[in-house]
Amino acid sequence: MKSMRVLGALASAGLVMSLAACADEAEAPVEEAAGDCAPGISVTSGWLALPAVTGNPAAVYFTIANETDAQVSIRTATVLGAESAMLHETAEWSGEVDMQELFTQPVMAGETLEFEPGGKHVMAFGMGEGTEPGGETEVTLTFVGGDKCSFPVTAYPAGEDPREAAEEEADEG
Numbered sequence: 086m087k088s089m090r091v092l093g094a095l096a097s098a099g100l101v102m103s104l105a106a107c108a109d110e111a112e113a114p115v116e117e118a119a120g121d122c123a124p125g126i127s128v129t130s131g132w133l134a135l136p137a138v139t140g141n142p143a144a145v146y147f148t149i150a151n152e153t154d155a156q157v158s159i160r161t162a163t164v165l166g167a168e169s170a171m172l173h174e175t176a177e178w179s180g181e182v183d184m185q186e187l188f189t190q191p192v193m194a195g196e197t198l199e200f201e202p203g204g205k206h207v208m209a210f211g212m213g214e215g216t217e218p219g220g221e222t223e224v225t226l227t228f229v230g231g232d233k234c235s236f237p238v239t240a241y242p243a244g245e246d247p248r249e250a251a252e253e254e255a256d257e258g
């Protein structure tokens with residue numbers, strides 16, 4: 086009986102040590118999340134470009150992949166902390182570069198679609214003051230038919246493109 090008690094004490098000492106290790110790991114940066122979406126639909130590389138002028142709209146970019154065998158269509162987007170959000174596309178419309186609202190955005194079966202600067206994006210109006218560079222918020226896409234897909238986005242200052250930073254790192258390495 087006595088030796089059992091000693092073993093028990095050793096085991097709880099070990100438990101305390103492993104709990105401490107877990108606490109350290111919890112502070113490590115979170116890996117890029119794939120988003121909480123319907124099976125076969127995933128969103129990666131979500132980021133938010135803050136406006137150069139406070140009060141102007143922010144833009145959200147991401148990559149969406151449809152690995153199902155059916156087309157899906159994004160109908161609306163919401164951004165946590167924004168008063169409203171809209172699906173937009175920057176393009177040349179009758180000779181002028183401008184943004185227009187996308188009423189639905191199809192993603193074909195097997196397609197990977199980029200929302201990126203100079204193209205498709207989610208425009209977020211009336212972002213609260215709480216969103217600063219390095220901050221995180223959540224974007225939810227709603228599809229025709231009612232499926233939803235939520236994913237985190239990290240905020241970057243105006244003019245900074247995290248994809249360029251990633252490319253430079255890849256070149257150096």
Ligand SMILES: [Cu+2]
Nearest residue numbers: 173184206208
């Ligand atoms: Cu826009």
